[in-house]
Amino acid sequence: MAVDVAVDGPQRFLGRDGKTEFVIREAQMGDLQDVVNINRRVLPENYPVWFFVEHLEQFPKAFVVAEVGGRVVGYVMSRVEYGWSNIEKGRPARKGHIVSVGVLPEARRLGIATAMLKRAMKALKTYYGASEAYLEVRVSNKPAISLYEKLGYRVVGRVPRYYSDGEDAYIMACTL
Secondary structure: OOOOOOOOOOEEEEOOOOOOEEEEEEOOHHHHHHHHHHHHHHOOOOOOHHHHHHHHHHOHHHOEEEEEOOEEEEEEEEEEEEEEOOOOOOOEEEEEEEEEEEEOHHHOOOOHHHHHHHHHHHHHHHOOOOOEEEEEEEOOOHHHHHHHHHOOOEEEEEEOOOOOOOOOEEEEEEEO
């Protein structure tokens, strides 16, 4: 499924199943309880509520949610950081950091994560001037790694024992 995303306003998509419609839009403060609930349900790494609030307040254009039938079923939370490039070693860069991605199990395999990530990445570049994006992913999470590779990310590093259960993380990065 080719996903062409806008950077402003809600955008409607037809899922890969050919029948489920979903909307990608910027998150609002009223969405945060749903976002926190999704995070708690689908990811072992959980953040305090203030962490979500801080990201939404500081980087609202790059914090997106997906809705199916008016219900929030997924989110991407991002921020911008300044530091050394993950792509061009030794060069300073403004980097978009994809902090957290979550989609409810019943809403997976529809193209929702792809559409949300493309929207967040476009916003990181357009609104916040990021030249690249990066994220951390469990080395065992083959479906996520495959998705990120399809979006242009490549493994640029490995962090031993990154996760609380001791699993390593790949650092994946792409040019925006």
